[in-house]
Amino acid sequence: MNLEALASCLSSSACAVTQISTALIIGMLLFMVASGLSLIFGVLGVINFAHGAFYMAGAYIAFFTYQATSSFLLAFLAGALGAGLIGVIFERFIISKVYGKDILMQLLVCYAIILIFDDLVKIIAGPEYKMMGMPDVFALPPLEFAGGFVPAYYVFMIVASLLIGAMLWLAIEKTRIGKIIRALAINPQMVGALGINTTLLYAAVFGVGSMLAGIAGSLAAPTRTLTPGMGLSILIESFIVTVIGGMGSIVGALIAALLIGFTRAFGAIGFPLFVDGIMFGMMAVVLIVKPSGLLGREIAR
Amino acid sequence: MTDPFLHVEAADVYYGASQILFGVDLAVEQGQTMALLGRNGAGKSTTFKMIAGLAPPRRGKVALAGQGLAGRPSYRIARAGIGYVPENRQVFPDHTVDDNLIVAAKKGPRGDHHWNRERIYEVFPILASMKDRLAGRLSGGEQQMLTIARTLMGNPAVLLLDEPSEGLAPIIVQAIGELIKTLRGMGVTILLAEQNMHFCLGIATHATVIDKGQIVYRATIDELRHNENIKQRYLAV
DSSP states (O other), X not given: OOHHHHHHHHHSHXXXXXXXXXXXXXXXXXXXXXXXXXXXXXHHOOOOTTHHHHHHHHHHHHHHHHHHHOOHHHHHHHHHHHHHHHHHHHHHHTGGGGTTSOHHHXXXXXXXXXXXXXXXXXXXXOSSOEEOOOOXXXXXXXXXXXXXXXOHHHHHHHHHHHHHHHHHHHHHHHSHHHHHHHHHHHOHHHHHHTTOOHHHHHHHHHHHHHHHHHHHHHHHTTTSEEOTTHHHHHHHHHHHHHHHHOTTOHHXXXXXXXXXXXXXXXXXXXXXXXXXXHHHHHHHHHHHHOTTOSSOOOOOO | OOOOSEEEEEEEEEETTEEEXXXXXXEEOTTOEEXXXXXXXXXXXXXXXXXXXXXXXXEEEEEETTEEOTTSOHHHHHHTTEEEEOTTOOOOTTSBHHHHHHHHOOOOTTSOOOOOHHHHHHHOHHHHTTTTSBGGGSOHHHHHHHHHHHHHTTOXXXXXXXXXXXXXXXXXXXXXXXXXXXXXXXXXXXXXXXXXXXXXXXXXXXEEEEETTEEEEEEEHHHHHHOHHHIIIIIOO
16 A cells, blocks of 8 residues: 555645546556446346457557558557457357357357457467557657646547447437437347347447457557557456446446556555455446446346 | 238147147238237237247247248248237337337338338337336336337238236226237238237227137127127136
């Protein structure tokens, strides 16, 4: 415990700004990954334990696209769409076979996919760490906020994630397709009887969920080292986020992701040995006090 | 003689190993309001689920306007023109009334779209007055009207109503009956499953009686009205 260090950081605006920006980017990446996880669970009733693999796929696809084209925009799009496409294929040919089956069966299938993806990455990219480096478009001087400095790329990441989250929320709440998807989550048989191709819709929702993981992966690529197995740690934290925020709630995922981001960023200074303990502790408290999560609905399926 | 508009022929349906329907034949012509009558458990709901593709027949045929439907996925059957209104009023409870209708909007089998939200609200004024309310908050009768309205939004060629009077107060049942008569007057083809014979006598044009998974009687509604034997044997409570 080092609460003095925490107090002195909070009293220095430079340190506080740095830690807040760190908290926000951790939070935003978790928000992207967790909202995909939450969407898939909310609509399909499947806990996608392989979700981290799509995050990793997005990061590696962005990495290789950037190497080939030197365009961050193309790298980002390729990472997002590539992960989404892999998600659709995975849903159609693998996970749809275990819908309605024992959750252990789903867990087993997803675990197999995680191992296969990790090995594929080792075969294609090699087992060593990869660094994408900061894209040229973001080689800008850091922005100053209240005496602290924030890299331009961090600002981009935060804004981009919030925009994507807002678009997702609007699409689900306000558009016809979003209304159909919410109905699908409640009563798929009825939705089918109204003339809507539910099989296609399930694949599309899984694709969008995977794409969100791919977006997080490609946004993270310039700031993190890429390794086979990088999907696992973010998966565990995303589960904490979805449990705290409530499965199926995008706003809940945002709030919980920020909570975890701030815990991680400030905990690293104040109680570095107990960060994981605090995160799991918060999850345990939520599970005891409100098992459906802060903003979760009870989902019947 | 041409085939009937909606035609079920010699259909057998099983749930697992147990057979529920035995060679069911059913014929509905355009513009008819056909009552499918029978006691609880006689096979009415299963017949509807079979037509709608939720319980596909193991043997036999289902055809609408000469087009075979059996074995197709339910969404394709709906697009072919079957408008299935399930029992127990399965509204989307967390959607508003308006959103329930929006979800179900589609063109009919021949590209027709007589039914849109404006039209629905004209025919169902009670829904117009509560279109922003959550469907889960409506009364049973209002939910029943909403499920019928929702299915009409898909511009079906045939409307399948599964026990619309079930569990509703007599005055609400009367209102549902008036609504079905209005739809009949508009030329909507209706297949109506009911155990409430008196409800059907007032609104149907034809009747088919099902018992223990087999069709036992078919006639016009007037013939049924005067056939005490059939009423006693299959429909008396």
